[in-house]
Amino acid sequence: MSNDQQHHISQYADDTILLGEGSWENLWSLKSILRGFELVSGLKINFYKSMLYGIDLEDKFLIVASAFLSCSIDQLPFRFLGLPVGVNPRRCDTWKPVVDAVKKKLSSWNGRSLSIGGRVTLISSILSSLPLYYFAFFKAPKKILNELIKIQRMFLGGGCSEQHKTCWVSWKQVCLPKNNGGLGVKDLELFNISLLNNWKWRCLTDKNALWYDLLKFKFGSLARKVLNRDGPIIRRKDLNWWKDILLAGTTNMVSEAWFPNNIKCNLGNGLVIEFWKDKWLGNELSCNLFPSLYSSRPAEFSMVADNGIWQNTSWRWNLSWAVNNDVTVVQELTYLKAVLQGITPSKEFADSWS
Numbered sequence: 001m002s003n004d005q006q007h008h009i010s011q012y013a014d015d016t017i018l019l020g021e022g023s024w025e026n027l028w029s030l031k032s033i034l035r036g037f038e039l040v041s042g043l044k045i046n047f048y049k050s051m052l053y054g055i056d057l058e059d060k061f062l063i064v065a066s067a068f069l070s071c072s073i074d075q076l077p078f079r080f081l082g083l084p085v086g087v088n089p090r091r092c093d094t095w096k097p098v099v100d101a102v103k104k105k106l107s108s109w110n111g112r113s114l115s116i117g118g119r120v121t122l123i124s125s126i127l128s129s130l131p132l133y134y135f136a137f138f139k140a141p142k143k144i145l146n147e148l149i150k151i152q153r154m155f156l157g158g159g160c161s162e163q164h165k166t167c168w169v170s171w172k173q174v175c176l177p178k179n180n181g182g183l184g185v186k187d188l189e190l191f192n193i194s195l196l197n198n199w200k201w202r203c204l205t206d207k208n209a210l211w212y213d214l215l216k217f218k219f220g221s222l223a224r225k226v227l228n229r230d231g232p233i234i235r236r237k238d239l240n241w242w243k244d245i246l247l248a249g250t251t252n253m254v255s256e257a258w259f260p261n262n263i264k265c266n267l268g269n270g271l272v273i274e275f276w277k278d279k280w281l282g283n284e285l286s287c288n289l290f291p292s293l294y295s296s297r298p299a300e301f302s303m304v305a306d307n308g309i310w311q312n313t314s315w316r317w318n319l320s321w322a323v324n325n326d327v328t329v330v331q332e333l334t335y336l337k338a339v340l341q342g343i344t345p346s347k348e349f350a351d352s353w354s
Helices: 003-013 024-041 059-069 092-107 116-127 142-158 188-205 210-219 222-226 240-247 291-295 327-340
Strands: 078-080 083-085 308-311 314-317
Touching (some): 092 142, 116 142, 142 188, 188 222, 188 240
Antiparallel strands (some): 078 083
């Protein structure tokens, strides 16, 4: 690399450049990062298998950029690790590979020679696991769920997808656990909701992941978003994927606050646990334990760490709110101070969840 090129790269190293912006500065930065990776790791990047994607960029710029990076140009959508990128998961066409894979697997079995137990085993082990990768990331449209359930029902009843037989038991009963009178077949809709809710759990626990910082930058405090008990906090400009994550579990079949109601806080430094709206004093919210005191609180929103102060290595609770002469409020404040005796935040450990 010539001195002029090195100067050109270093010239923009300290500048703020938008991530993904179609500019020569970004191309030089990208090539420098890839070259640095090769030098540090000792590995060689296969640019022949690498692809360049441009969104709202001129074809002339993409052609020059592909020659500069020695890679080919491709278009959205594409598949990465088995998942489609650049597609709308709410469109049924996106799920066609899943439906086709289920039908293909089903057509290769001679289900008519299997017992009812064998059919249930195949449905549970294969038909319910084929769409697993998609279910773990996307919210399946209702039409796709109905189509997959129809394939399962026909296979269970007749042993093949072409032969239709009357099912004398509701599919809801079939999906119940065996100890509740069902056959233990997964309810695909609940299965999908459960996997999407796992992203909420990861938003609380996987703080060292690279995607965590990206989501936090784009959507704000992830803990507050997934633990909000007053309903999902959704903005119009949010991605459909993020909207589906926040809405997962808020349908009529599941309580509106199902996820946050089953999350308990483990007090650390108290920086991300909300004093009134999180479970950190047992299995009940502080606002429910002390309703009158909660109504007279001075601040709408405060963390545990906001209600005390460190004095050297000692923690002192600061609950000197403007308490009126209401007897109930005074009693609740006295009880709260008694509960907080022996409870001290930690300077060394962050808040955690269980």
